């Protein structure tokens with residue numbers, strides 16, 4: 001539950017907040033369940049919690065656009081107090097407020113930055129995305145509706161988002177990091193809609209649970225957290241597993257088709273048909289010749305490379321842009337020749353340093369210039385290497401050789417030269433590995449995917465506890481090692497399958 005929602009659930013059943021309003025705009029049932037049955041909610045995944053945290057951090061950095069303001073602290077038990085404090089600050093002549101609180105028409109909002117301009121107060125809503133999304137306009141519109149309705153003369157309202165062209169050089173230049181967009185006219189045009197929707201939401205909350213079936217709005221614009229409850233009737237294998245079309249699963253569902261065996265095959269593309277038929281018959285489809293051709297294109301020494309990277313809205317290192325992926329770890333398994341034993345190198349940066357030079361220096365010393373380098377989704381590894389070459393040109397020659405020797409293990413899966421029914425239409429390593437090498441599993445690991453690796457790295461950066469840092473280091477090393485070991489085992493498996 002995010003802070004604004006939490007505060008409001010303490011109030012009466014008809015009270016709303018900005019986030020509750022946006023929830024209701026996406027689906028009335030979601031708002032109803034949040035207010036009346038929060039116990040039915042899914043567990044918040046760590047990635048969503050990380051997103052909330054990153055949003056709050058960006059909000060704090062954006063306060064630097066108008067330094068010296070007064071903060072109205074958030075506290076779920078002092079909802080009225082926050083509104084009163086805001087009024088006190090304004091009455092005492094404050095010209096900039098952070099997290100100012102307002103209440104009007106049974107709606108409570110917190111404004112990221114409120115600044116007194118020449119013609120009245122200006123509202124700044126801060127987003128950690130790199131562009132304006134459609135949903136931000138109603139989000140800003142309800143802020144404007146409440147602040148203005150509470151009696152404050154509002155002049156303009158702005159959406160502030162991350163400028164992805166900004167390159168960090170030394171300290172953060174907040175004016176360059178953010179792009180500020182005046183959305184006053186769009187927001188004013190929406191005022192009647194906001195009022196009408198608020199009335200509709202309050203009326204709905206007084207009644208019985210809305211009879212709303214699942215729909216595309218369950219994940220658009222946000223992933224709803226009542227999916228576990230509302231989607232209970234969908235079987236494990238269903239039309240919602242079919243890849244390659246956003247609209248097809250609901251087209252089928254709305255015709256009463258839920259199970260894969262009910263799907264009319266003529267409605268499917270060749271890849272979707274392969275997915276459905278393979279799932280129904282539990283089969284593996286392989287084009288041995290194409291897979292052999294791929295295997296023959298590799299050579300020894302053969303190196304299996306995987307990076308773990310970090311990217312943040314506020315760039316961590318000089319020369320990087322917002323969200324640019326900077327490597328802090330790699331795993332490198334290798335085979336000198338076909339009959340040689342498997343060897344391994346790895347690197348994981350001290351979280352307090354800029355890892356780039358240490359990492360590329362070690363990597364360049366460990367991969368011979370004649371090695372074939374295999375990565376899964378090699379385009380990602382190539383992008384990371386290019387970023388390193390740009391920042392550290394003295395390694396450009398070494399990196400160019402690596403780029404020339406880089407091959408992509410995802411290719412045979414992407415081309416469907418080999419397809420296992422358990423891939424579920426995907427060619428991500430997270431599907432391919434457990435299907436082909438079932439004894440290697442991520443499930444019991446503390447770090448199980450790239451997002452979790454990034455969060456573990458952030459936790460290590462912020463931790464002063466050597467025991468915690470040690471535990472996170474071990475978890476990161478084990479995860480990255482499994483990714484490259486997985487690639488080794490996939491190659492072995494492909495060889496067996498094409499024998």
Ligand code: SF4
Pocket residue numbers: 026027028029030031033212213214215217218219224225226227230231
């Ligand atoms: S899962 Fe879908 S139908 Fe259920 S509350 Fe959420 S958006 Fe509404």
